[in-house]
Amino acid sequence: VRRVTVRDIAAAKERGEKWPMVTAYDAMTARIFDEAGIPVLLVGDSAAMVVYGYDSTIPVTVDDLVPLTAAVVRGSRRAMVVADLPFGSYQASPQQALESAARFMKEAGAHAVKLEGGRRVLPQIETLVASGVPVMGHLGLTPQSVNVFGGYRVQGRGESGERLMADAKALEHAGAFAVVLECVPADLAERVTAALSIPTIGIGAGPACDAQVLVWQDLMGLNARPPKFVKKYFDLAGEMSRAIRAYADDVVNGVFPSSEHTYA
Numbered sequence: 001v002r003r004v005t006v007r008d009i010a011a012a013k014e015r016g017e018k019w020p021m022v023t024a025y026d027a028m029t030a031r032i033f034d035e036a037g038i039p040v041l042l043v044g045d046s047a048a049m050v051v052y053g054y055d056s057t058i059p060v061t062v063d064d065l066v067p068l069t070a071a072v073v074r075g076s077r078r079a080m081v082v083a084d085l086p087f088g089s090y091q092a093s094p095q096q097a098l099e100s101a102a103r104f105m106k107e108a109g110a111h112a113v114k115l116e117g118g119r120r121v122l123p124q125i126e127t128l129v130a131s132g133v134p135v136m137g138h139l140g141l142t143p144q145s146v147n148v149f150g151g152y153r154v155q156g157r158g159e160s161g162e163r164l165m166a167d168a169k170a171l172e173h174a175g176a177f178a179v180v181l182e183c184v185p186a187d188l189a190e191r192v193t194a195a196l197s198i199p200t201i202g203i204g205a206g207p208a209c210d211a212q213v214l215v216w217q218d219l220m221g222l223n224a225r226p227p228k229f230v231k232k233y234f235d236l237a238g239e240m241s242r243a244i245r246a247y248a249d250d251v252v253n254g255v256f257p258s259s260e261h262t263y264a
């Protein structure tokens with residue numbers, strides 16, 4: 001098996017094929033998603049919430065995310081592994097962006113990086129691409145800017161939609177190989193998808209995007225209060241709660257371990 005590459009991603013758009021992306025933060029889940037055929041795994045800075053227990057993505061660092069990315073690379077064989085550059089690891093300068101991306105690639109084996117923002121991060125994207133780093137963009141609700149937005153709310157309504165369109169075109173022109181559109185109206189995402197030759201990856205951006213992404217804990221039902229755009233495919237919280245109670249009862253009642261799980 002060989003890894004999915006940016007060329008495969010580009011070819012999918014030319015063929016009009018839709019594809020799924022999902023987050024991963026550890027080797028065992030990465031392996032399950034990889035063997036299910038998910039072509040791109042994202043080690044999101046959403047790890048700040050779903051792994052580290054923070055209430056936003058702001059606090060998480062490159063040091064926090066590199067070991068998770070390394071685990072996802074080790075757990076997968078075919079997927080392209082994209083690492084999120086966390087807040088404060090790329091905004092200062094193109095040099096800072098390259099140093100951060102290099103850590104994900106050299107220490108963890110990431111195949112690409114993602115960063116948030118439009119025209120304000122073009123110098124970073126150009127430097128990364130010129131240095132051989134595939135870059136995924138991220139527009140709309142960019143959670144690292146939650147304190148500017150004043151909450152997690154839909155972006156790109158009204159005339160700000162034209163700014164988002166211009167940002168998306170600028171990202172493509174700077175060499176990004178794909179762009180995440182988060183929490184934007186479906187008609188705007190449809191227009192951006194039609195205007196770009198690189199794929200759009202929607203999350204809360206409607207059905208017209210070339211790809212979709214979800215945080216795996218959201219789609220598996222581990223998150224008690226998921227956003228509106230999440231479809232719950234499993235009740236993992238309920239199943240885990242049931243299983244852990246059964247285990248606890250068995251221990252308390254002396255049912256586990258039985259002879260079956262005991263060395264003579």
Ligand code: KIV
Pocket residue numbers: 023042043044045046047084180182203213214215
């Ligand atoms: O951090 C993350 O999980 C993301 C996706 C939801 C796009 O950026």
Ligand code: NA
Pocket residue numbers: 044045046057084
């Ligand atoms: Na992210």
